[in-house]
Amino acid sequence: MISTRAVKIGKLIMGGAWPVSIQTMWKDPLPAPGSEAFAEALARIEGLSELGCSILRFAVPDMEAAEALGALAGRSSLPLVADIHFDWRIALRCMDFPIAKVRVNPGNIGARWKVEEVVAKARDKGTPIRIGVNSGSLPDDLRDSADRVGAIVEAAEREVAVFEELGFEDLVVSMKISEVEATIEANRRFASRHDIPLHLGVTEAGPLIAGVVKNSAALIPLLREGIGATIRVSLSDTMESEVIAGREILAAAGTGDSGVAIVSCPRCGRASFDSHAFTARWSKRLYSMRTKATVAVMGCVVNGPGEARHADLGITGAGDKVIIFRRGEIVRTVSPEEADTVFNEELEKLE
Ligand code: SF4
The missing domain is CATH 3.30.413.10 (Sulfite Reductase Hemoprotein, domain 1)
Structure with missing residues (x-):
């Protein structure tokens, strides 16, 4: 087991000696508070929790979505994560609600002062942040690198350096690539250098069968080496399938709990x-x-x-x-x- 720092995500603790958690991502627009769809969403969240999902992430593309997520977070039994791209003000608004974590790709948040504002509020609210780096959205100078693994690790390390300079340590990191071997190598490399909990997954992994195969091939070796604090099996399929696939991957890696x-x-x-x-x-x-x-x-x-x-x-x-x-x-x-x-x-x- 590779030791990492522990990061509190709502009622869940990620990293340290805590079990590897399973998460998925909501695949529809956020429902308006008070609507029938809102009540249905809460029921579906309960169903995901029963299946073994421990964290649920939502894309928050605008302020309206931030309000809807805030309303949902107040009622959900699962820790909810706000996934923010581009507009740092949405991240700031989300943190007014009981959001368990914010995921940002600092590279597309823009100016350093915007990242600093997000970090300041996260520290104030005790909200952890996931730095989510994708191979498809690397900084300009790394985008065309022949060393794809080196480039994504470098991109993640630059972002980590910014947060560490600001004295912010409640971090989780993900480096998402669509190739199996590169996913394994990037996470191995990062884990050998940092004690930050890693969120594992293969991005754009495809439909059910292809996606389960690619994620299994990448995640099981990493999990067996003790790398990875949480997993998300990205599939062009339902959230329930993603959670069940996560259960099977953890079981096959020998890290799953009972069931x-x-x-x-x-x-x-x-x-x-x-x-x-x-x-x-x-x-x-x-x-x-x-x-x-x-x-x-x-x-x-x-x-x-x-x-x-x-x-x-x-x-x-x-x-x-x-x-x-x-x-x-x-x-x-x-x-x-x-x-x-x-x-x-x-x-x-x-x-
Ligand atoms: S148990 Fe074996 S033999 Fe019986 S139906 Fe299934 S596959 Fe065929």
């Missing part, structure tokens, strides 16, 4: 149970459980209970019946119509 591991078969010509549809239907419920358990959804009784004999709970089909098993032993046989109810009853016994 359900889902085992499901790919299905073949022997199947008498639609393991795909059942898994899709139940996955949010399963990922929302905090019990450490293995749950299997298998396509047939011929191989299902045997292949998933380590599962604490399993379900499969046999002819026109559905079978529930535990550790390879069949415990209930029910009709397909009863399957969801009975499966839920058995799940509750695990909780």
Whole structure:
């Protein structure tokens, strides 16, 4: 484990010896306070929290959005982060609300005095700042560098130097690149030189499958080396998918906490149970459980209970019946119509 300073993000602590957190980013415009969409947003935030999301970031493109985020932050159980580009006054306004962190790319905030104003207010309010550097928005003199890794690390270090000159240490850094190897190398290099918590992720990683593969390939080696305090799996997919992907990446890296591991078969010509549809239907419920358990959804009784004999709970089909098993032993046989109810009853016994 590479030791970093600890930074308090609302109720969460990032870095130090604290667990690696999962975050995602809101993908729609901020809803107006008091609207139906506002209430729906709060409910969705709760759902993300149940899935294992610990921090949620919002793009704040204008003052109206800052007001909306401020209203949401007062009601949200998750720490909310304001993501600001270009206009430092939006960052200043956001910090009037219980915002847990501000993300800026100081390179596009502009004049040094604007950054100084943001830092002064952040210090006053106790708001940490993430310096988010992207390979697509590097300073002019680094933009065309043949050493892409060196350039993004240099860009991040310049920004860190500005904050450190101002005596501001509540920092998190991210260096987002769309290539796997460059992401690994940049974060390794930065972690070897600084004790600042790192936010890991591959940017513009693509749709669900491509994005999960690229993020897994980049993040798992880093996490195994103890690098990374928080992760965001960027996908052209839902926030829920990003959080679930983050859970699986942490589990594969051996840094995840408790929760359900889902085992499901790919299905073949022997199947008498639609393991795909059942898994899709139940996955949010399963990922929302905090019990450490293995749950299997298998396509047939011929191989299902045997292949998933380590599962604490399993379900499969046999002819026109559905079978529930535990550790390879069949415990209930029910009709397909009863399957969801009975499966839920058995799940509750695990909780
Ligand atoms: S559990 Fe049955 S249906 Fe699923 S892949 Fe194995 S043999 Fe095929």
